[in-house]
Amino acid sequence: MSNFISDLPKVELHLHIEGTLEPELVFALAKRNGITLNYLDESALQAAYQFDDLQSFLNVYYSGMQVLLTEQDFFDLTWAYLVRSHADKVRHVEIFFDPQAHLERGVPMAAVVEGIVRALEQARQQWGLTSRLIMSFLRHLSEDSAFETLGLAEPFRHHLSGVGLDSAEKGNPPTKFARVYAAALEQGYRLVAHAGEEGPASYIRDALDILGVERIDHGVAAITDPPLMARLAQERIPLTVCPLSNLKLKVINHMSELPIPQFLAAGVCVTINSDDPAYFGGYMNANYQALQEGLNLSDENILELALNSVEACWLSPEEKAHLAADIRDHGHAYGVVLPS
């Protein structure tokens, strides 16, 4: 691991907290909650992490999270992620959670949100690691279910910065959630959505034009649509790309295929993130490192990607300026300087 990457201050904008559930914690929580698992041990579970596409991953992801039942479980899950992220020099994180995947198992919204928020608050007090929380709707479920979830979130509204859209993309276009997004906007939520991961570039357009999102999660399919690329660059609409995820889910066959150099050259505000790091082979440092090696990126490119994440995040302008200065100082210490 290069020191330039490992010591670089980072911002993570695309992270599913349920996707940070490491095999070790699956077994510990199963034991605590009296749940019998279908796997003999941690290595047998890890061996199941071979995916052909997004759906094959989602099957394992939804099955794994069944060990999460109590507020303490969600605290422990989130805290374990924050410890790893702090070690990776992550200074700010915007976290997705999937309430419907817990509500349908009888876990109350309060246990989920309060457990996550307690860990986020502890990280802020202990390390100054800041965060935002984004409630994601599962796009394979109905519009009615998304509306019901939005209603159940009302008592926790003050903990939630935005809403997102995830799960199986193909066949579940953004248009299905147009009315839910309009209602969320009305309630003051910021809006993001997964689009153009396995789905077409037209889903990215629809997420922008019909849902009104300000940021696209993944968005790699934009590379197939030059006018869309020009628009993303012109409007500086951020893309939260997840390199190891794209590789593991076979969105690309090799890291050298990820269009990061093209996005940077076009002036798109592209960012690097870990998505579901327990399943895809690494957290933030591992994603930056695999990307630099696979694409022969310069340290200047890496610095630009880190600064893009600051631009794209939801901190205040003052907090952003402070973090960007720390990132530029880190570059200076290594002789890596970008025009401001």
Ligand SMILES: Nc1ncnc2[nH]cnc12
């Ligand atoms: N990469 C991903 N795409 C869609 N839904 C997800 N849920 C968790 N990870 C996801």
Ligand SMILES: [Zn+2]
């Ligand atoms: Zn994701």
